[in-house]
Amino acid sequence: MRFPVSRRALLLFGASGASLGLLSGCGVRLDTPPDVPTLDETNRLRNRIARILAATTAGDNDPETAGEALQKFRDAIGPVWSPPTEMATEPPPSEEPRTYIAAAEVVSTAVFTDLPNLGSGLNPVLVDVATGLALTAGTKDAEIIRSSDALIRKSRTTSPVGASGETESAKATDSADEQVPTADESTAPPMWNAILNQARAASYGYERLAVNFDAKSRERQRAVARLESLGALAGEMLEKLGEKNADPAAPSWKLDPSPTDPETAEELALSLEDGIAAALLPWLQTDTRAALRLWESARTRAVFASPQVLRYTYSGDSGEAEAQK
Known part of the structure; x- marks a missing residue:
């Protein structure tokens, strides 16, 4: 039992x-x-x-x-x-x-x-x-x-x-x-697209916020490295969706806050990662392969x-x- x-x-x-x-x-x-x-x-x-x-x-x-x-x-x-x-x-x-x-x-x-x-x-x-x-x-x-x-x-x-x-x-x-x-077929595309769009938005955000830190700083280095892992996440979602089911990429994304200095850049990074975690939750509930992306x-x-x-x-x-x- x-x-x-x-x-x-x-x-x-x-x-x-x-x-x-x-x-x-x-x-x-x-x-x-x-x-x-x-x-x-x-x-x-x-x-x-x-x-x-x-x-x-x-x-x-x-x-x-x-x-x-x-x-x-x-x-x-x-x-x-x-x-x-x-x-x-x-x-x-x-x-x-x-x-x-x-x-x-x-x-x-x-x-x-x-x-x-x-x-x-x-x-x-x-x-x-x-x-x-x-x-x-x-x-x-x-x-x-x-x-x-x-x-x-x-x-x-x-x-x-x-x-x-x-x-x-x-x-x-x-x-x-x-x-x-x-x-299943009825729920997977919306879930994958939600993660895909959040990964795209986060990538755009990190491109904008990275320049607010010194080139040799830990924050700048992590932001640049994060672009690579977000690209891998987006690629994984595109592979699951296929070209037919994937949402089109947006030319830009609204950032809140808009990064203008290290403080707002840090605040934006936290917001982006919280959004990623929320988008990953439905996937994690059914598949522990999502654990890497949450990590x-x-x-x-x-x-x-x-x-x-x-x-x-x-x-x-x-x-x-x-x-x-």
Whole structure:
């Protein structure tokens, strides 16, 4: 039995376990052992990350904002799930205490190594949390960023992709409750075009904002490098769409703010990357190959401001990802 973990599912299943406890306590005989849910691979990973974060505390050598960031990650990933005591057949697993940096290394490695195998609506939160941990911890230990980058790029060579554009693992669900949106013929072109147009607008924006920084500055170098990765993103979308379905390119794009100095250039860069993240979300929900593009966006954004803890917001019982407003 596959068991998609959500905040609502956790509450409902906890209540059912309590009911069983009351029945057995009242002497009601249960001849048939209850069916203990088993988590699929993606939910097991989410549950392990929840345990890791629960056992993590900020240390003296961690970033100053580690404590605040840690709570945001815990809220996003959701609580640890364990079957009720009455249904458990073995003790729940546990995680050793870790510092923030140590937890970031373990979580980012686990998620980015397993990207080709992820296949549920949990894709955004897993990738988002791993990215945020890697980049924030990377301010103290740059090796975490380098190793994460290598793992994400390697995953692109091993992700099995179907004709519709999503990974095969995203299709392998056993119940209607686990189904996530798929990039079928009716929805794929609008999604790809939204990403394509955002990539084009961002490229135009970076061409305009780059000149506001010194030629040898970190910001100028990153802006120029970003043009290359945005070109790759646009090319990928054009390949998915085909010439017939692709929107025509605009001669120019409205920029808000218009970059006239380093301050407005930085503000524009943040706005452009937030737009990229929002456009990527529907793709990430169905295909973990989008993780590379979200990673590139997050790394670029971190040059113009402090690393963003989370690119998306997670609210409500479902904890579904939403673009930040």
